[in-house]
Amino acid sequence: MTHADSAQLGIGMIGYAFMGMAHSQGWRNAKSFFDPKLEPRLVALSGRDRAKAEDTARRFDWQHVETDWHALIARDDVDLVDICTPGDTHAEIAIAALAAGKHVLCEKPLANSVAEAERMAEAAERARADGVQTMVGFTYRRVPALALARRLVRSGRIGRLRHVRAQYLQDWLTDPGAPYSWRLDAQRAGSGALGDIGAHVIDLTQFLTDEYITGVSATMDTFVDERPLPEGEGTGRVTVDDAAVFLGRFSGGAMATFEATRYATGRKNAIRIELNGTEGSLAFDFEDMNTLWFFDSSTSTETQGFTRILATEPTHPYLGAWWPPGHLLGYEHGFSHQAVDLLTAIADGTAAEPTFAEGLRVQRVIAAVQASAAADSRWVPVGDTESTDSTGNAHTTSEVA
Structure with a gap:
């Protein structure tokens, strides 16, 4: 199927900042480098600041701008709603979009609490019966080297899993004078490093291993309690x-x-x-994102060692649509792969992954980590925790499905 005879899918995106631009690039490249069965049409972009929304729309060729997300969902030419907003808005927007019969792509983490994530997963399950798809934006699943790692694990190349080590390390808050932002407000973000970046490695390890985290023992810390407001007057409490x-x-x-x-x-x-594992090991660092390291214990001890795999061959996941071998991919390409996978799932009627149920599973791990840290690192089974939503009401979660 060529672009000329592809059916179109109208995309409406809510949010225009960092993630909004990354998703915009993803949708645009999905139809430029791949031949999806559904061609994404960038119909409308929504943001409360019209000037900023219009600027992003102009740069990425969105056709219309809305300042009210309700109006975007109500548009007949929008078939899929892409949510790129802070976590405190995810549940309300996603549930409304699903009720309107729209497919939904929602940025991670799925929600700010287990209770919200459960409502979203339930709404997604109801909508799925009518052919409506949902996906959580864990884009690092779509890094070719990591997709290759999953393929190797599934084919038994490392044997039985023994150890998992996972880190997500950034340094953008090391300066105590770095300005306050919504990411430092629990009411808007839900959690800090844990939900913002920790959610990614929680999801990645479960994705790579085809296993689930069953319990945790955790500690958390806040190193700087207040930060200067970006407007220049006063401070905001972290x-x-x-x-x-x-x-x-x-x-x-x-x-x-x-x-x-x-x-x-x-x-x-x-x-x-x-x-x-019992038969080998895999190692990856996103700061060298095109490389996967593989140790195969079945080879001769004389030549054993970690093998550097440059994941740029056409046979590697997603690479057939891009450049010749050795021409590296970057951060933004994962968003194109995400868009293509979602378009393919919608066209074929297969479940898009990660589903909202998988997003809920990650949310339950986050809740267990928070509960353990609050209880002096007590071991907490995942799914056997009590979460608190933004209103302060307690909810007891059920076991992971």
């Missing part, structure tokens, strides 16, 4: 974690260590994953 560290256990018995911090001086966007 109500989220700056760093989270926890032990975990996977459903197959493997031991795990996790670290998420925005205070790792010198680390800009280091997503480090290592899997150790």
Whole structure:
């Protein structure tokens, strides 16, 4: 099927900042480099600041601008709603969009609490019966080297999993004079480093291993309690974690260590994953994102060692649509792969992944980490925690499905 005879899918996006621009680039390149069965049409962009929304719309060729997300959802020419807003708005927007029969792509983490995520997952399940698709924006799943790692794990190349090590390290808050932002407000962000970046490695490790985190023992800290407001007058109180560290256990018995911090001086966007199995190991660092390291214990001891795989071959996941071997991909390409996968799932009527149910599973791990840290690192089973939503009401979560 060529672009000329592809059916079109109208995209409406809510949010225009960092993630809005990344998603815009993803939708645009999805139809430029791939031949999706549904061609995305960038119909409308919504944002409260019309001038900023119009600027993003102009640069990425969105056809219309709305200042009210309700109006965007109500448009007949919008078939899919892409949510790129802070976490406190995800549940309301997603549930409204699903009720209107729209497909939904929602940025991670799925919500700010388990209770919100449960409502979203339930709405997604109801909508799925009518052919409506949902996906959570865990884009690092679509890094070719990581998709290749999953393929190797699934084919048994590392044997039975023994150890999982996962870190997400950034340093953009190491300066105590760095300005306050919504990401430091628990009411808007839900959590700090844990939900913002820790959610990614929680999802990635479960994705790579095909196993689930069953329990955690955690500690969290906030290093700077107040930060200057960006307007230049006064300070804002930091109500989220700056760093989270926890032990975990996977459903197959493997031991795990996790670290998420925005205070790792010198680390800009280091997503480090290592899997150790009975037959081999895999290692990855996003700051060298085109490379996967693989150790195969079945080879001769004389030549054993980690093999550097440059994941740029046409046979590697997603690479057939891009450049010749050795011509590297970057951060933005994961958003194109995400768009293509979602368009394909909608066209074929297959479940888009990660589903809202998978997003809920990550939310339950986040809740367990928070509960453990609040209880002096007590071991907390995932799914056997009490979460608190933004109104302060307690909810007891059910076991992971």
